[in-house]
Amino acid sequence: DADVTQTPRNRITKTGKRIMLECSQTKGHDRMYWYRQDPGLGLRLIYYSFDVKDINKGEISDGYSVSRQAQAKFSLSLESAIPNQTALYFCATSDTGLADRLYFGPGTRLTVT
C-alpha cells in the first residue's frame, strides 16, 4: 500500500464551488505539506504543518485553507474555487530532520471551469 494517499485523484469543479482535497499518510511523520505544481513553475508551497497543533502558511496560501485532523491526515480546502486554481496538487510528508527527504502522494489533478 502507498505511504501517502490523496483523494480524489482527479476533480472537475465549477467556479465558486467549495472543494476539499484529502491526504493520509502511514509514515508516522509529524510534518505534512501541500504543494501546487504548474507547468514551468515547479512546486510552490501552499501550507505546511509540523504537528497537529502547528499550521503555517506557505508562499501561496491565499484562497486556500487547511485542516490537520490527526497526525496522519491533512486536508486542503478551496473555499470558492477560481479557474487559476486549476493545477496539480501534491501532499507530502517528512521526518523532522533539516535535510530529511519528502515523501509525495500521487497528486490530485484539479480543474476549475
Add this chain to the structure above:
Amino acid sequence: AQSVTQLGSHVSVSEGALVLLRCNYSSSVPPYLFWYVQYPNQGLQLLLKYTTGATLVKGINGFEAEFKKSETSFHLTKPSAHMSDAAEYFCAVSGLDSNYQLIWGAGTKLIIKP
C-alpha cells in the same frame, strides 16, 4: 532570498548518451541540495541529496550529482541514458536562508530519443 535555476525546460538525448541536467542556486550559506524525479502521472521521488561530506553524491538508477560550492551548482548526470529515464527532474535547495523550507527549480523534462 534563495533561488534555484534549472537550465533548459526540456533536454533531449539519445538512448545511451550522457545525461546532464543543470542546477544552479543562490545561497549565502552552504545549503542542502536535492534532486527529485517525477515519472508521468506519479508523485515526486527522491533521486539523491547532498547534506555534508563528499561532494559527489550517488543516487538511484545510476544518477549522480556533484556539489560545487565555488560555482553554486549541483548538476545531475548519468553516463548512459535509458528510455526509462524519461521524466521530469526537479532540483531543490534548503538552508538557513529559507528557514529550511525547500526552494524548487522549475523542472527539466528529459526526453530520450531511441
